[in-house]
Amino acid sequence: MSQDGASAPQRPPPPLPRGWTGSRIAGHVLVTLWAIAGAYLLYYLATNLLSSFVQKYWDDYIDGIVITIQLVVMSMVLGALLSLPIALARSSHNIVLSSVAYAFVYFFRGTPLLAQTFLIYYGAGSFQPLFSDLGIWWFFRDAWYCAVFAFTLNTSAYQAEILRGAVQNVDRGQWEAASALGIRKGVTFWKVILPQALIVALRPYGNELILMIKGSAIASIITIYDLMGETRRAYSRSYDFQAYIWAAVLYLIVVETLRRIWDKLEMRLTRHLKRNG
Secondary structure, rough: OOOOOOOOOOOOOOOOOOOOHHHHHHHHHHHHHHHHHHHHHHHHHHHHHOOHHHHHHHHHHHHHHHHHHHHHHHHHHHHHHHHHHOOOOOOOHHHHHHHHHHHHHHHHHHHHHHHHHHHOOOHHHHHHHHHHHHHHHHHHHHHHHHHHHHHHHHHHHHHHHHHHHHHOOOOHHHHHHHHHHEEEHHHHHHHHHHHHHHHHHHHHHHHHHHHHHHHHHHHHHHHOHHHHHHHHHHHHHHOHHHHHHHHHHHHHHHHHHHHHHHHHHHHOOHHHHHHHH
């Protein structure tokens, strides 16, 4: 009681100590097991860094990484070029264009990349006479061209949806303001809407790039000696399981490097938004 008769405010009781519940114990055990596994993996890699396997196949792994990056970069660039007309067709009021674009996106997003690659590489043989008459059989008989073609079609479907969503995310007032200034719709799209949409799409594009890096391992099944192709060849010659361990580590390094580069690029291109915010 205070002097004026009013009761003093009571302090809340101190929080009770957290008990060792079953879920908490399980969480600590899992974290400990992960830490032990990670430490053992680092120890294993360190002790095998100068092994005869690494000395023999390291150059092949580097060549495989180069092939993987070339395959992904070519597919992403060609897919980006192809995604623009697809995205425009998806947003078109023409029912024929929008339906064809929808069917394209639906097929290549709804079926596995492995099936698409097999369909192009092995299925093209069924049309060899036709392709020979058209003079394009040289393209479909080459595994590299078929892989690039399959990957381009696949990523273009995803990039088209990324781009379409980014364009729709731009405020409709941008179109209205440009129209009020007498700017044609084509100029408005290329000069006003698309640059803003590409900034919005940066993060999804980065995710698509990482997915393509990991998905590129499929190319090894059609005799492309990318990183996974070199890994399979090294294992078939040595029967040493560390072939796949080194492949996983190298994929992780490539993905993490690209992720950090993309984060830096995104920070640089969006720095004006943070200043305004």
